[in-house]
Amino acid sequence: MRTFLAIDLPDPVRAALVQVQDALKPEANAVSWTRRENLHLTLRFLGNVDVPMHVALTATLEDTLREAQPPLLTVAGLGAFPSMARPRVLYAGITCLSGALDSLQRLAENAAQHAGLPPEASPFHPHLTLGRVRYHARNKALTHALHHTAIPPTDAFVADAVSLYESVLGPAGPVYTRRKRLRIGCW
């Protein structure tokens, strides 16, 4: 089962991100846009993991998340990987106003390694993927739009859980199904 750990987004944040996608669409015709229901903040991609490993991983993570502080998050600015000049992955940034998103990511990483997964090689760049450009080329209009499109203001939100998602890839894009929801902090 191909899975990842993510933080869910409140509906008003999803709505704001869809508005941004709509504003960018005239400048980007070769983009696979993330469907509204798929918008999320990835903490750790796990890849193909078997059931015993998931059980071990979620048990460890559930224990450690209980001691963690739920971070207060807000959406902040548009960006692109690998760069604004050569946009490949279009994203909205995310800023942590209080609590520590990085330490949540470390807990996810520790649980993954404890369950036997190899360490994540890439540094953590928290982002909300809006779309992926299918053809890799310079697109000055898109770069300009990324610099000049405003994200509608949204309220900051508390990330109160980490979800384990199954990802099934298909011709119409990935289908994500939540398999487990692990609460952050003591309730």
Ligand code: 3AM
């Ligand atoms: O939508 P974002 O960018 O948050 O890019 C994939 C997506 O992240 C990432 O996992 C999330 C859910 O699919 N992903 C997919 N394959 C990956 C891989 N091989 C990967 N991340 C790292 N390595």
